[in-house]
Amino acid sequence: MYIKKSAVTVAICFIVAGALVLGGFILKSHGGLCKMQDSAKYSYQESIAGLAEGLANIDYALQRSLAADSPAQTISLSAEVWREAGMAEMCLEALPVYELNLENIMKFFHQSGEYALYLAKKAIGGDELTEQEKENLRALSEQTKTLSTAMTELGYRIQSENSDFDTLTEFLTYIDEPPTEDSETETPYEYRNPLMKMESDMQMPELNYEGNYSSHLGKTTYQFLADKNLISQDEARRRAAYILDCEPKDLKACEDVTSKELQLFCFEGRNMNICMTAAEGYPYVFSRSGTVADINMTDDEAMAVAAKFLNKLQFRNMELLSTSSSGNVLLTEFAYRQGDAVCLPDKIFVGIALDTGKVCTFDASQYLKNHVTDRDIVPELPLETAQEKVSETLTVKDGRLVVIGTKSYNEPERLCYEFTCENDSGNGVVVYINAKNGTEERIDLIYSNDNGSYVLD
Numbered sequence: 360m361y362i363k364k365s366a367v368t369v370a371i372c373f374i375v376a377g378a379l380v381l382g383g384f385i386l387k388s389h390g391g392l393c394k395m396q397d398s399a400k401y402s403y404q405e406s407i408a409g410l411a412e413g414l415a416n417i418d419y420a421l422q423r424s425l426a427a428d429s430p431a432q433t434i435s436l437s438a439e440v441w442r443e444a445g446m447a448e449m450c451l452e453a454l455p456v457y458e459l460n461l462e463n464i465m466k467f468f469h470q471s472g473e474y475a476l477y478l479a480k481k482a483i484g485g486d487e488l489t490e491q492e493k494e495n496l497r498a499l500s501e502q503t504k505t506l507s508t509a510m511t512e513l514g515y516r517i518q519s520e521n522s523d524f525d526t527l528t529e530f531l532t533y534i535d536e537p538p539t540e541d542s543e544t545e546t547p548y549e550y551r552n553p554l555m556k557m558e559s560d561m562q563m564p565e566l567n568y569e570g571n572y573s574s575h576l577g578k579t580t581y582q583f584l585a586d587k588n589l590i591s592q593d594e595a596r597r598r599a600a601y602i603l604d605c606e607p608k609d610l611k612a613c614e615d616v617t618s619k620e621l622q623l624f625c626f627e628g629r630n631m632n633i634c635m636t637a638a639e640g641y642p643y644v645f646s647r648s649g650t651v652a653d654i655n656m657t658d659d660e661a662m663a664v665a666a667k668f669l670n671k672l673q674f675r676n677m678e679l680l681s682t683s684s685s686g687n688v689l690l691t692e693f694a695y696r697q698g699d700a701v702c703l704p705d706k707i708f709v710g711i712a713l714d715t716g717k718v719c720t721f722d723a724s725q726y727l728k729n730h731v732t733d734r735d736i737v738p739e740l741p742l743e744t745a746q747e748k749v750s751e752t753l754t755v756k757d758g759r760l761v762v763i764g765t766k767s768y769n770e771p772e773r774l775c776y777e778f779t780c781e782n783d784s785g786n787g788v789v790v791y792i793n794a795k796n797g798t799e800e801r802i803d804l805i806y807s808n809d810n811g812s813y814v815l816d
């Protein structure tokens with residue numbers, strides 16, 4: 360084909376111009392990427408510096424707390440520790456360290472802040488620090504000082520080396536693999552990642568208090584099972600078959616669960632999985648897989664099935680607390696009743712398939728972990744007096760005596776009056792008033808949707 364010279368020239372010009380534009384776009388994109396990487400690098404450096412500063416501030420506040428001689432100072436310094444611990448945690452989360460699994464460092468931030476709030480609560484109540492609590496503050500201060508020094512040195516190193524983004528990221532995300540305890544090597548392991556060395560060197564004190572991260576919460580004791588006789592795996596299989604309405608031969612053993620506090624025999628078969636306690640052979644959890652078809656029974660009928668099932672398993676004096684629906688399954692929540700009190704920690708969950716009426720899920724883990732039979736359920740305040748402690752902004756709809764669980768080391772449970780109320784906006788509120796001294800222990804909110812009502816604590 361014949362093309363005029365002028366047309367060829369024009370085409371070449373367009374090609375050259377396009378190449379220049381594309382090249383400019385690539386250069387601009389590369390420049391933008393470099394700016395983003397530089398920004399991220401400086402952000403990492405600032406986070407390291409923020410961590411070091413925050414840890415130093417925590418140490419100063421802890422040392423001053425030991426010298427405080429008034430509730431006002433204790434409260435102020437405790438709030439400072441809590442605030443600085445939260446800021447330090449945010450700085451750590453801003454670093455690319457998720458895969459390093461820095462559990463000890465994160466736990467340190469959680470416990471430091473929470474323990475400080477616990478001490479502030481004591482100060483508000485007029486209680487002085489015990490010698491053990493002072494010793495805990497000293498131990499926290501020493502650990503904070505060690506961690507602060509290591510973090511400051513890391514910050515200086517990063518600033519002096521001034522590595523590019525990729526090198527810095529590779530340095531911070533490197534996962535050390537030190538030898539196991541049973542390794543024969545005697546040479547101390549040299550950590551390449553300072554953060555992982557800090558994690559390995561953490562020496563947290565035993566902090567037992569009232570809070571989500573108290574050390575005692577990681578040491579669950581099954582008091583109810585402690586004096587029960589152990590059964591064999593074959594006996595556990597036989598009892599599991601009775602519960603699931605099948606033959607023992609239908610269930611094959613799978614991996615057992617064994618810990619210091621609990622041993623479970625686990626089985627599977629015929630689309631069912633179940634775990635039984637080695638102590639006396641109680642059902643711990645089980646589930647039945649499969650699709651639930653159209654609804655063929657009412658919620659009331661399903662609740663009756665759940666109650667009958669609990670009776671079959673010898674779980675006596677169980678009271679229905681709530682129900683909710685999920686995928687044509689009615690989920691029921693029961694709690695143990697002792698005398699006039701509903702013991703909320705002793706819960707069992709039962710799920711009923713609304714097509715066949717079969718039990719498809721069961722969970723007695725909370726009951727077996729918390730159940731005791733010798734609780735003190737005698738209130739020192741009448742319900743009417745306790746109700747006067749409820750805020751005047753709430754309208755009380757109902758009240759009952761309950762035992763609630765706490766995260767306290769010294770008092771894991773408290774006897775309370777539970778008042779179901781409504782606020783000015785028509786929303787549900789649950790208030791717990793201590794039945795011994797009238798203290799307002801807890802306030803929960805009730806959230807409702809088409810599937811049921813839920814208590815948000």
